[in-house]
Amino acid sequence: MHTGAIPRLGGIAIFFALLLGVILFTNIDRTMRGFLAGGVVVFLTGLTDDLEQIAPRMKFLGELMAALVVTLVGDIHITSIGDLFGQGEILLGYLSIPFTVFAIVGVINAINLLDGLDGLAGGVTAIAAAAFGLLAYLAGDEMMVGVSAAVLGAVVGFLKFNSYPARIFMGDGGSLFLGYCLAMLSVHLVQHTYATGQGSELTPLIILAVPVFDTVFVMGKRLVNGKRIFSPDRSHIHHRFMDLGLGHKTTVILVYGLSYFLATYAVMFRQLPDHLQLVNLVLLLVFFCLSNWALARLLEGKEHRFLRDDHALLSAYSYRWMVRYSHYFLTGVKYLILLVLSLPLFLINGPVNIANASVAWLLIVATLVLFLQTADLGNRFLQIIIYFNGAFLIYVVENSGRELDFMGLPVSYLSNYLFGLVLLGVVILLMLRKKTRLLMDSPLEYFVLFIAVTIPLLPDSVTRPVHLLSVAGKSMILFLGLKMVVLLEARRNRKIIAATMLSLLSLAAKSFL
Secondary structure (H helix, E strand, O other): OOOOOOOOOHHHHHHHHHHHHHHHHOOOOHHHHHHHHHHHHHHHHHHHHHHHOOOHHHHHHHHHHHHHHHHHOOOOOOOEOOOOOOOOOOEOHHHHHHHHHHHHHHHHHHHHHHOOOOOHHHHHHHHHHHHHHHHHHHOOOHHHHHHHHHHHHHHHHHHHHHOOOOOOOOHHHHHHHHHHHHHHHHHHHHHHHHHHOOOOOOHHHHHOHHHHHHHHHHHHHHHHOOOOOOOOOOOOHHHHHHHOOOOHHHHHHHHHHHHHHHHHHHHHOOOOOHHHHHHHHHHHHHHHHHHHHHHHHHHOOOOOHHHHOHHHHHHHHOHHHHHHOHHHHHHHHHHHHHHHHHHHHHHOOOOOOHHHHHHHHHHHHHHHHHHHHHOOOOOHHHHHHHHHHHHHHHHHHHHHOOOOEEOOEEHHHHHHHHHHHHHHHHHHHHHHHOOHHHHHOOHHHHHHHHHHHHHHHOOHHHHOOOOHHHHHHHHHHHHHHHHHHHOOOHHHHHHHHHHHHHHHHHHHHHHHO
C-alpha cells in the first residue's frame, strides 16, 4: 500500500511499553513469568524477520516455541471448549496442550496477517484488549486487567503515529507480539474465568472473530487454489473491501466497526449458553458473508463516490457534523458528573461513619467560605476544593457502596458504569474540540497527575483495604470531566457545587444519628 520508505520497527516501542507496564503494575507469578518468557521469544522472532526477512517456516517455528513456553512454563492451557451442542461439556483431556498451542499460534498469525493497512491491526487489537480488560474486571481477575491495560496503552500510544498516513509500521515484531498477547488473554480467560461457569468459552472467539475468520478464509482459499498458506496475496478482508472501491480510511473504519460490534456483543451476551453462542456466531458470520456479497453486487460496474472517496465519507458523517453538535456531548458529560456526585445520596440508609461525616462537615464549611468570600465561580481555589470534594465522595462510594444496592444493583457497580460513560464523553470532547492543551495549564493538573501515577506504586497493604486504586482512577476521570465542563464558562459550576453540597450534607447529617 506504500511506495515510500517507512520504518517498520515500531514493534520495539510497543514491546517495551507493554513490558514496563506489566512489570510495574502486576504481580509476577508463574503465569506472568510464562507470559513474559514467551513474549520475548515471539518478539525476537518478529524483530528478526523485520531485519533479515527470515523464511515463513522459521517464523512459524518461533511462534510455536513461544506458544509452548507460555503453555508449559506459565501453565496456561485450555481444558474444555464448553457445551457447544447442548449435550454436555466437551473436555480436551490429552489434547489440551496441543489444542492450546494451535489456538495461540492461530491468533498470532491472525493479527499478523491483518496488519495490511495503516492502523488496522493496532485498532482491532485495542478494541479486543479493551473488551478482554472489561471481562477480566467483571470477573475480578486483577492480573489480566493489568495486562489488558498495558496492551491497550501501548497500542493507543503507537496508533498516533501509525494511523493513515502512517509514519511508522509496527512490523512483525509488533504484530506477532500483539497477537501473542491477545492469544494469552483469550486462553487465560477461558481457563480461569469461564471454567467456573461465569461465561461462555466462545466469548474470546467472538471478540477476535474478524482477524481469526479472515485468516481461516484466506488460508482455506489458498489451499483450494493450490498455493502455500503463507504466500502473500490480496484476499484479506481489507484488500477485498478496497477492491470494491472503498478508500483507505473508509476500509479501516469499516473493519473497526465490525470488530467493535462483535466485541460489544461478546461482552453483553457473555453468559448465554455455549450452544446458543455457537448458533449466534454462525449466524453473524453468514450475515457478514451475505453483506459482503451484496455490497460487491451493488458496486459492480457503478460509481459510488460516497463510498470510494474517504473525504466524502468523513466530511459527511464524521468530524464536521460531530463538532457542530458537540455541545450535546458537553451537556451529557455535565449531567453524568452530576449523577456521579449524587451517588452518596443512595447511601443514606447505610451504616454511620463518624470519620466520613466529620470530613464532610469540614469540606462543607471550606466550600461555603470560599464561595461566599470570592463570589467567583471560576476562582482557582474554589475549583480546587470542588475537585477534593469529588475525590472524597468517590472514596465514600467505593468503600460503602459495595455493601448497599440500588434496585438490585450494587452502588459501586452503578458508579463503574457512570464513570465509564464520563470517560467516553471526555474522550469524544477532547477529539472534537481539541482542548488537550488546557488540561495541563496549572500546577494543580501536574499535582493530580503525580498522585495518579504514584498511588499504583504503593504496596497492596495500603491500597487494597480502602480500594485506593479504583478511587484514584475514578478521581482522575472526574478531574478530566470537571475540566471539560468548566473550560468555557465558569457558571457551569453552579449545579456541580449544588450536587456536591447536597451529597456532603447527606453524609454530614449522619453525625446526628
